[in-house]
Amino acid sequence: MATNWGSLLQNEQQLEELARQAVDRALAEGVLLRTSQEPSSSEVVSYAPFTLFPSLVPSALLEQAYAVQMDFNLLVDAVSQNAAFLEQTLSSTIKQDDFTARLFDIHKQVLKEGIAQTVFLGLNRSDYMFQRSTDGSPALKQIEINTISASFGGLASRTPAVHRHVLSVLSKTKEAGKILSNNPSKGLALGIAKAWELYGSTNALVLLIAQEKERNIFDQRAIENELLARNIHVIRRTFEDISEKGSLDQDRRLFVDGQEIAVVYFRDGYMPRQYSLQNWEARLLLERSCAAKCPDIATQLAGTKKVQQELSRPGMLEMLLPGQPEAVARLRATFAGLYSLDMGEEGDQAIAKALAAPSRFVLKPQREGGGNNLYGEEMVQALKQLKDSEERASYILMEKIEPEPFENCLLRPGSPAQVVQCISELGIFGVYVRQEKTLVMNKHVGHLLRTKAIEHADGGVAAGVAVLDNPYPV
Ligand code: ADP
Numbered sequence: 193m194a195t196n197w198g199s200l201l202q203n204e205q206q207l208e209e210l211a212r213q214a215v216d217r218a219l220a221e222g223v224l225l226r227t228s229q230e231p232s233s234s235e236v237v238s239y240a241p242f243t244l245f246p247s248l249v250p251s252a253l254l255e256q257a258y259a260v261q262m263d264f265n266l267l268v269d270a271v272s273q274n275a276a277f278l279e280q281t282l283s284s285t286i287k288q289d290d291f292t293a294r295l296f297d298i299h300k301q302v303l304k305e306g307i308a309q310t311v312f313l314g315l316n317r318s319d320y321m322f323q324r325s326t327d328g329s330p331a332l333k334q335i336e337i338n339t340i341s342a343s344f345g346g347l348a349s350r351t352p353a354v355h356r357h358v359l360s361v362l363s364k365t366k367e368a369g370k371i372l373s374n375n376p377s378k379g380l381a382l383g384i385a386k387a388w389e390l391y392g393s394t395n396a397l398v399l400l401i402a403q404e405k406e407r408n409i410f411d412q413r414a415i416e417n418e419l420l421a422r423n424i425h426v427i428r429r430t431f432e433d434i435s436e437k438g439s440l441d442q443d444r445r446l447f448v449d450g451q452e453i454a455v456v457y458f459r460d461g462y463m464p465r466q467y468s469l470q471n472w473e474a475r476l477l478l479e480r481s482c483a484a485k486c487p488d489i490a491t492q493l494a495g496t497k498k499v500q501q502e503l504s505r506p507g508m509l510e511m512l513l514p515g516q517p518e519a520v521a522r523l524r525a526t527f528a529g530l531y532s533l534d535m536g537e538e539g540d541q542a543i544a545k546a547l548a549a550p551s552r553f554v555l556k557p558q559r560e561g562g563g564n565n566l567y568g569e570e571m572v573q574a575l576k577q578l579k580d581s582e583e584r585a586s587y588i589l590m591e592k593i594e595p596e597p598f599e600n601c602l603l604r605p606g607s608p609a610q611v612v613q614c615i616s617e618l619g620i621f622g623v624y625v626r627q628e629k630t631l632v633m634n635k636h637v638g639h640l641l642r643t644k645a646i647e648h649a650d651g652g653v654a655a656g657v658a659v660l661d662n663p664y665p666v
């Protein structure tokens with residue numbers, strides 16, 4: 193894709209002045225992160241990294257991504273309710289991956305006791321890249337779906353004003369008008385509010401499970417603020433707080449510091465290092481409760497890379513979404529090649545294919561949060577080592593998406609403005625609420641565009657690699 197901003201990106205002096213204006217506007221709009229030096233304090237903050245210009249995205253792909261979001265919501269919800277599918281899909285992985293095994297143990301424990309929760313809330317984000325095809329037209333390909341702690345819905349509602357500002361400074365009024373308004377945090381909050389309402393206790397609170405060190409607090413506050421505007425109060429607590437002060441009554445209602453909790457919203461708990469033994473116990477307590485967890489443990493498992501890979505097998509979507517051939521077709525159109533590495537012939541063939549053409553594949557463990565995937569020579573070494581070991585079942589192999597690079601200027605605190613070759617990743621936020629067997633809400637609530645220099649294979653905004661962006665529809 194060519195950029196609209198070609199000549200502007202060549203004019204260094206103008207870029208510097210524009211960058212100064214953009215950064216000031218970002219700060220004024222609240223596009224903020226705490227600093228890595230002081231991640232627990234808002235005394236000193238800086239702007240979240242972003243692109244100076246919005247990046248071009250084909251309108252058709254943007255529309256396609258929005259159109260398939262409700263299908264993905266339904267799919268995640270169906271997987272989370274299908275204990276047999278989860279068990280079968282994850283059986284080889286949990287023998288090798290301790291983190292997934294622990295999550296799965298809690299899932300089994302809760303099923304055995306009987307699920308107390310009656311209201312289910314999904315806040316997810318499906319991420320895509322634009323695969324260039326041989327005829328030149330780009331195609332939407334899913335990277336993954338995030339079913340826990342999907343972030344940047346708050347800051348993404350603040351960045352359109354920044355890009356409109358930049359374009360207005362350049363007197364590009366028409367272009368400024370094309371930047372889409374976006375407010376995921378409002379939509380995410382509406383989902384939480386609906387779950388809170390269905391829980392049915394006006395004095396109950398929303399519990400946000402927070403990390404001690406949280407640079408991305410303003411993103412979370414955006415959702416909290418939307419809830420408070422609806423008179424729904426949020427308390428922020430860590431897993432440690434829950435293990436000290438959380439309890440269940442005889443009806444498995446959850447109480448923290450003596451206050452009843454209607455909804456638990458996790459912004460922690462998606463990586464192994466976030467769990468001490470004590471934290472695992474706190475997670476189990478939360479899962480056993482009748483509060484609406486976002487996500488509940490089954491929905492977190494539905495977001496694993498192993499599940500993603502199994503969903504791409506012929507017949508799986510049809511089994512999970514019976515009688516919905518159109519939804520199935522929309523979903524399948526976004527799938528890239530995904531391959532099981534379980535022991536056996538199929539896995540052997542996948543490994544052979546990857547070793548023969550390493551640049552065309554990505555090796556993924558069951559991890560979230562960026563920086564865990566293996567590419568190129570690293571992937572080759574890992575595959576050679578894993579080849580004859582059962583451990584390979586803890587990974588999946590994925591076709592590598594190759595978007596067409598374009599130029600943009602990346603702005604980061606402490607670094608000079610940098611014009612580089614970039615690629616983008618588009619995320620669509622989805623919200624659904626189910627009460628017992630009845631779906632009460634299913635929608636898309638906004639988007640997130642993240643852009644990074646092509647030399648980085650992996651990593652998001654939080655990992656310091658990608659920066660916030662806006663789609664400029666073309
Ligand atoms: P995580 O759960 O850590 O976010 P992802 O599957 O989203 O894992 O991968 C992290 C990053 O790696 C993505 O944001 C993307 O930049 C890159 N990536 C992942 N899968 C692919 C792929 N199939 N092709 C190209 N890049 C990929």
Ligand code: MG
Nearest residue numbers: 319336561562
């Ligand atoms: Mg990701």
